[in-house]
Structures are given as C-alpha cells and as structure tokens.
Amino acid sequence: MSIAIIGGTGPEGSGLASRFARAGEKVVIGSRDAQRATEKAAKLCQLGSEGAHIPAPAIAGEENTSACQQAEIVILTVPFEAHAETLKRLKPVLRPGQIFVDATVPLAASVGGRATRTLGVWQGSAAEQTAELVPEGVAVVAAFHNTSAEVLQSDGPVDCDVIVCSDDKEAAKKVRALARKIPGVRALDGGKLENARIVEQITALLIGFNIRHKGHSGLRITGLPQQAYEL
C-alpha cells in the first residue's frame, strides 16, 4: 500500500507516518510547503533509523496535492481550522477508488476555544463534512482520532483501540488492517460514518484527562468477543 498523510508534519501525522513506515508501508507526508514536508520526512527517517532502524527512504515528503496523487490511502490529520480548505484543494487530485481516512477532531481550540470542547459541525462530524467535499467514488473512513500523538511518536506500543467508522465496508476493513500494524492497537468496526460524531468527541474528553492528570490517554473497548477485533 502507498499512504499519503496530509498534514503529516504535525504531531499526529508524523506519529502515524513513523508507525506505518516501521511496519513496512510506503509513506509520503504532505504539507502545504513541499520543502517543509521533505525536511520533516528526512528527520523522521533519521529518528527512525536511530531508534527502530527504518531504512532512510521509507518516508518521503511532498506538497499535499502531489502526495495525494500517488496514494492508495490518504490520511487527513490537519487541525480543524484547515479541514474544509484542505479538502477543497485536494478535490481535483482525488480519484474514485482511493480511501480517504479522516482523523480530524473539530476541537473548539480551532476558533480560539478549549481543546476539551468540540464545535458543532453542520454535517454532524468532521468526517461527514469530508464525505460532502470529496469526489464521488472516494471512500471516506473515520479513524485514528483517539490515538495520542505523543504515544504514536514514541517507540512503545500504543495502548488504544482504533474505532473505524465508514459507510464503505471494504474500505473500513482495509483501514482496520492498517491500524493493526501499529503495535498495541486493536481496531474495531465503529459502524456507519455518522458514528464519527461520537468518536471525534471522545478525543476532547481524553484531552481533558490528559490536562487533569498529565497523561497521554487512550481508550479500550471491553466486553466484546475476540472476533470483534479480528474482523
């Protein structure tokens, strides 16, 4: 698989890029600024080769739209204030068959409010806004909202379940398989894309725990048969 991470120079995007590269995936991080992307990619490869021995060319860096063009899976990890604008810029290069993963959380911090509160999005969630803004035939999947950027950027296992929501069952299955490449992660079928409303908001709650207790919180779903984590 080839994976483009839009907003890949940020903490969540960088963390995901490192994790997928370590798992042997071909990763391109995107930025509005091509040079910034190239530099960040080089830095991630260097960090990776020191720590977990990633071969240097495993992560490339490009301007967002060119990163997007090559990828089978595009992952969006921009702050919510850049969400709609980024999608409008990507629209001309997105093509049917691509999987578009939205990890965006509409935190009130985007408009100067608190990171422990969310904004109401007219469509219901950032992911549903995405579904409205991508070309027809692009499969929108919501995932990776609740994984701590700090933990993703570390070397240790990620003590968090990834809840995957989509109206495209095949695309969701591929994203669950991808999520499971991150050590520690279990991936779960979160149902329809509309359920991203809840999964996105959980992040605001987790940020509150982090502030109150100086942690890097995540969540695990309990009480399900083992099969639920394997589908």
Add this chain to the structure above:
Amino acid sequence: MSIAIIGGTGPEGSGLASRFARAGEKVVIGSRDAQRATEKAAKLCQLGSEGAHIPAPAIAGEENTSACQQAEIVILTVPFEAHAETLKRLKPVLRPGQIFVDATVPLAASVGGRATRTLGVWQGSAAEQTAELVPEGVAVVAAFHNTSAEVLQSDGPVDCDVIVCSDDKEAAKKVRALARKIPGVRALDGGKLENARIVEQITALLIGFNIRHKGHSGLRITGLPQQAYEL
C-alpha cells in the same frame, strides 16, 4: 450512605441496586408504582441471597418520591422519555445537600429511533437538563452511563471505567468512591457537568458494538497515572 435509585425496577437501576447492596449500602429502589418497587426489591434480595448472600432487607422498594426523600444520594436511571417528567415530580421532595446522580442517556430510541443514535438536548446533555430541573443546592453528578446493565446484573466484575462529570467537586468525589464499590470498576474525574455530553453519547456507540458483535461492551481509559483512578 442511603441511596435511592429512581427507575430502579429497570435493568440498569436493578443492576446498580444489587451492586451497592452487596457493598453494604442501604438501597431503596423507586418506581412510579410502589407495589412494583416492593416486589422488585424483594426479588433482588432473593436473587442476591441465592448468589452473593445479601441479607434480605438490604434493598427496599418505594414510590419514587418517598424513595427520594430518605436518600443522601439519588440515582436517576429512567429512559430518556421519562427524564424531564420524573424530575418535575421529584423536584418538591429534593433538598439542598442531596447528591443527584444522572445516568440517563438521551437515546433516539426514546422517540422511536435507534438506540445507536442520540437526541440533541437543548441544554447539551440529559445531565445538564437535570441541573436545570432540580432545586438550587442539589449537586448534580453525571455517572454510570457506560456500565452495561447486563453485566451489572450478573455476579462477575464490571470491566468498565465510570467517568464522573460534575460542577460540584465534593459530590463528584463521593460518587467516584461509590462507583469503586462495584468490583472491577475504576472511577475517573470526567471534569465539568458539560462533559456529560460526550459520556452520554459513548453509550450509543457501545450499544452499536453490542449489536454488531453480540457483547456487553464497556470502556477503559488508558495512559493515565494510577493516581487518576484514586482521587
């Protein structure tokens, strides 16, 4: 402590009643129908004495308002369609200093919709609606939304964290201490009452998991220092 569970004849209320009675608390379950409450209480005591050996008088049953009058902690576990009406009936008997715990989830099932979706509540959450409807001086705490009724009614440990939200820190602390009396439960400070918006909605997500995977799901928050579960 004396605990009244309003809507205590339902599955969540019954489950909480059994758990608190087993922990040695004095529990009264309330119902609109006094006789129904008495019968259910007797049944719970009988079940309890067979399984976990609760002495017979540990759970009493009364009409909702009289159950409420005696209690230091009142726990509301009615379906959302009965939420506002129940609160209006309880208002004359609630008194300053009481702790009012709301476990209600505004599921769309209340108006004939799905249990995997929630209704928008004008105040933001069922718990915030409660804060508007109780007399001044009553401390409103949101908790016990995510604990499976089926698991609470069983004999085994409850594999779930209870996230407690309130604007009254002392009351929240007491409710966390109460929650920890249920074997397996860890209780966490979920911040202000407004965060009940998120905690309530998580239940709809968990119901979705239960339907898809035939489980009784709960959740655990990871990545926090041990102290977070002890405060």
